[in-house]
Amino acid sequence: MIKLRETLARRLNRTQEVRHKSWPVREMVEQLTALSDAQFGQYAFLHEPLEGKFSAAQKEQYIQAANRCGQETAASWEARLSGGADCSESQPSRLLTKLAGQLGVTVQDETVPIGGGHVLFAQFVEPNRITIFRDCLERLDLLIRDEGLEDLFEGVDFRSVLLAHELFHAVEFAQKDRIYTQTEKVELWRKPFSNKSRILVLSEIAAMAFAKALCRLSFSPYALDVLLMYSYHADAACALYEEIMAAAGLPLTQETGEEPC
């Protein structure tokens, strides 16, 4: 069964492949870690199902507001959890464990390999379960060692970054009725009908800002999309990188035109 699945899947994927230039990992990391949260916000909006409904200006406002929401939520929880103690001292991982405890969330590490067209890093299942997929973290460690990137990620605990992101979703779930990412809605239908929808990507942007603040990162955790993907599909990671740079307004290559037959 497995063999058949793989060969067929590979064959079908081949028709989908886009040929890409491969980029040196170090160069990608350096470029990505230099991007602003607003630039990553533009990339995030590419994944928003309702993206077509918003103008560029609206998107910019949403990105700002979502980032602010993530940062403020991080600050307020940090203040609450450290209870007046010197918060700059506390380790992110200890802080996150406390936060998980406060929210009543159980965190579980899953070791089975992941992959496929849709690579999973971590997930939050309502109401209270977070799973971290260790496979991608282990591969990332290897990648950092092989490529000698230790200097770029000094003191970064990647598991905490994933955990913090998912904990934000737990916070959202607990504060559904008052947190910006859940209360901000857009009207989809014409009068007299009404269907108000949340904008899903705002949760993601805010979760990244939240993780960035709590883990004291100097770069947006969105950079991990490329890095974690790289050890599964180097091609896809490079394509993702090009996509991010293009969304950030720094296109690397011109689109290859249709090849004539």
Add this chain to the structure above:
Amino acid sequence: MEYVIGILLLLSFFGLVYYAVRGGNLMMGIFVMAIIWTVLPMLGNMLVKNPEFIAANADTIGISWKDALTKVFQSGPEGWGSTLVNVIFGAWFGRVLMKTGIASTLIRKVTELGGDKPQITCILLCIVTTACFSSVFGAGAVVAIGVIILPIFLSLGIPKTLATCAFMMSVGAGMFVNPVLYQQFSAFFLGEGGERLYTYEMHTSWGIYALLVQVAVVIVMVLLLSRKKKIHAWGAVTPADIRARRGESAPGIALITPVLPVILLILFKVPIILGFTIGSFYAYITCRQIKGWAQMCRMINKDFFDGVVDTAPLVGFLLILPMFNKSSELCVPYFNALLGGVIPNNTLILSIVFAVLAPLGMFRGPLTLFGCGAATLGILKGFGFAPAFLAPLIIIPSTVMNVSCCVTQSWIVWGVNYTKTTTKEFLKVSLVAGWIVCIIVQLMCWFMFGRA
């Protein structure tokens, strides 16, 4: 003697099932089966002594080696040539829908109607999927639409198993009226002179209701299973997906294109290849893709080329399968001798048996025409049932259990792999949902065609 051959044939059949479940290459498996199922009955024909048996099957038993080999290995694949041509035009049409951005625009518009309500959006997207696959055929198109829709399902927090299953069954629902799939079925119901005994009108007369039943079951499935806990996942998708989703946006009037060929066929009896061609040009024109003669030639060339490439993985299988189908006809007397007493010749009992045993349509089993069902059909034909009753009887499990639900279907293999659902989880949901569809539609078809 005829019993010995019958048992050997049956054993080889179970061998194929075992081989398929173990994940062996199906094309070669079926090729080997075609050889076994040609040699065994031909040897049997030389050895049988029972005069009753010989008299009852004079036509089949009297066939010469040369004729038998021609029938299986030459006429078999040749007979499917016309089907293959339809498949290729269907794939071209699928490519055009992607390239012009019609599919992605349709999906975006529907998503913008449903928003963050997972159930509404999921159901609407399933309906769009069914509409698209009422005309379009081919793994390439399923993948192209899947990479847009499945990430939306997942980002709405729909569990991956449900997402995969709902999408695949929606594809399968459209297949009930899909002219390209119909072509493949109709090849099993040809008269002596090669004329069609099972027409497209006969097919759609119940197919359209079967489509509605399957969509209804998908909707119920989505409503029941999506109530489970919502999931927020952080992961990354390969960017080919996003590129597809963000294709150019197509104008409103272009959005009817996906159902155009099938509507032309049902309402105005426009032949399907012409329908695909009209549909494609309608898409090119409404989406303002034609800018000049030379450019148009290049574009059509390219899309056609891509369509052919999309079908390529299927071609070998599609052309080997009819060898097996034809060889199973040679085996009919022996299966009859062995199983004739067990098989009911009452239409109601037969419909009930097919409904209850529908899961045998999975894993290329005896109830799917894309597997060993060709032999089952051969036996049943021997009882003299009318094609109007017999065709739906076996097409139902073929379309539902095999094309919509089984992990041996090429595009389902892709989907299960793409969303990282396990085969087991997928089958747990798809088997139950598919089975329910089969039961409802079998009974419906008995009321329509079986009560003679």
